[in-house]
Amino acid sequence: MINAKIDAMNETLRQIASLPEHEAHCLPGRFYTDPDYFDYEVENVLKKEWHVLGRADEIAKPGDYFVTQLFNENLLVVRGEDGEVRVLSNLCRHRGMPLMEGKGSTRRFICSYHAWAYGRSGELLNAPRMRDKGVSAENCSLPSFRSEIWNGFIYCNLDDAAAPLSARLGQLGALLANYQPQDFRIVREFEEEWHTNWKCLVENFMEAYHLSIVHPETLHPYTPTGLSRKSMSDDSFTSYCANYPDSAQSRGMGAPGLPEDERRRSTLFNLFPTQIASQAATLLVSFAIKPISVDKICVRWTMSTYGDELTQDELEERIALWLEVNREDREKLEKMQKALSSRHAPSGHLAPRDFEGTIWDFYRYLGRAIPQPSTPLRAAI
Numbered sequence: 424m425i426n427a428k429i430d431a432m433n434e435t436l437r438q439i440a441s442l443p444e445h446e447a448h449c450l451p452g453r454f455y456t457d458p459d460y461f462d463y464e465v466e467n468v469l470k471k472e473w474h475v476l477g478r479a480d481e482i483a484k485p486g487d488y489f490v491t492q493l494f495n496e497n498l499l500v501v502r503g504e505d506g507e508v509r510v511l512s513n514l515c516r517h518r519g520m521p522l523m524e525g526k527g528s529t530r531r532f533i534c535s536y537h538a539w540a541y542g543r544s545g546e547l548l549n550a551p552r553m554r555d556k557g558v559s560a561e562n563c564s565l566p567s568f569r570s571e572i573w574n575g576f577i578y579c580n581l582d583d584a585a586a587p588l589s590a591r592l593g594q595l596g597a598l599l600a601n602y603q604p605q606d607f608r609i610v611r612e613f614e615e616e617w618h619t620n621w622k623c624l625v626e627n628f629m630e631a632y633h634l635s636i637v638h639p640e641t642l643h644p645y646t647p648t649g650l651s652r653k654s655m656s657d658d659s660f661t662s663y664c665a666n667y668p669d670s671a672q673s674r675g676m677g678a679p680g681l682p683e684d685e686r687r688r689s690t691l692f693n694l695f696p697t698q699i700a701s702q703a704a705t706l707l708v709s710f711a712i713k714p715i716s717v718d719k720i721c722v723r724w725t726m727s728t729y730g731d732e733l734t735q736d737e738l739e740e741r742i743a744l745w746l747e748v749n750r751e752d753r754e755k756l757e758k759m760q761k762a763l764s765s766r767h768a769p770s771g772h773l774a775p776r777d778f779e780g781t782i783w784d785f786y787r788y789l790g791r792a793i794p795q796p797s798t799p800l801r802a803a804i
């Protein structure tokens with residue numbers, strides 16, 4: 424029963440993803456509310472993909488760490504003695520107690536249960552009273568997950584067989600290059616739970632259609648819907664430019680040589696599937712969306728700035744603005760999530776490409792990412 428339902432939904436997704444852009448329309452509500460489809464997505468798509476965890480300069484010095492969660496894995500992100508960033512399992516190798524919480528800096532990770540101790544690279548250093556048990560650094564060090572640093576972001580993939588990430592990000596790298604994202608420094612990070620499906624936040628962040636309506640006082644003065652333009656996309660990402668009106672004040676110079684037109688817009692991108700970010704001259708805001716259940720996500724977001732151009736007061740103002748924008752979006756998404764299980768949930772038309780073309784790109788990504796059918800299936804739109 425469940426398999427037949429999933430097959431039919433996948434066929435619907437493929438059909439929607441293959442529509443020409445001017446006929447594009449939304450996924451039906453069940454894609455955002457069906458718990459079986461969520462479980463299927465996690466196992467067949469999300470656990471095979473690269474996910475952003477945070478910024479490398481959050482853990483600038485050896486021994487700096489933070490803890491985060493990706494699906495059923497509890498992760499310890501740490502900078503080792505050798506200066507390398509590692510993503511380790513945050514479970515003690517004795518009986519599975521989570522080792523660390525939150526963030527901090529330490530010489531060794533000591534389990535709170537029976538005091539096994541691990542070094543900064545996850546190597547077992549000490550296991551009290553275990554001398555005759557064959558416990559050693561060879562068999563009881565913390566396992567590590569695949570990780571990569573790109574443009575100052577830390578990415579992780581739970582699938583040991585996954586293809587590397589950075590090698591396929593040439594086009595996105597070119598789009599962002601003049602901003603020099605690798606040189607942005609972390610200002611603040613936040614973590615919160617939203618009651619929405621993970622795809623709803625991706626779609627919301629990536630479409631300009633709602634900007635002037637949902638954010639009349641916060642975003643409309645700087646990034647009105649009418650000036651937004653679809654930008655580059657490829658198999659790994661989609662993007663749009665939120666252009667500032669001539670009347671808007673400068674938001675800073677940013678990196679040396681950053682052209683005027685790039686200084687006067689924010690570039691919003693979705694690195695498929697779960698990173699959404701806004702790159703501007705002096706501010707880089709990135710969200711790591713971590714799906715928890717079909718209607719719940721953990722959002723870990725970071726704000727970084729370029730150089731010292733923005734004063735502390737200006738940074739606090741920007742943080743307050745983003746908090747308010749998030750509140751406005753969250754209110755809409757949480758309301759919509761409750762409604763989407765209706766049998767009348769629509770599969771409405773998407774707006775023209777400058778306003779919702781990024782959602783069409785996202786659907787085409789999803790259509791590529793699901794396992795391809797071995798046998799032809801019936802349509803189910």
Ligand code: FES
Pocket residue numbers: 515516517518519520534535536537538539
């Ligand atoms: S569970 Fe960590 S030392 Fe026992």
Ligand SMILES: [Fe+2]
Pocket residue numbers: 627628633634637638748752
């Ligand atoms: Fe928004």
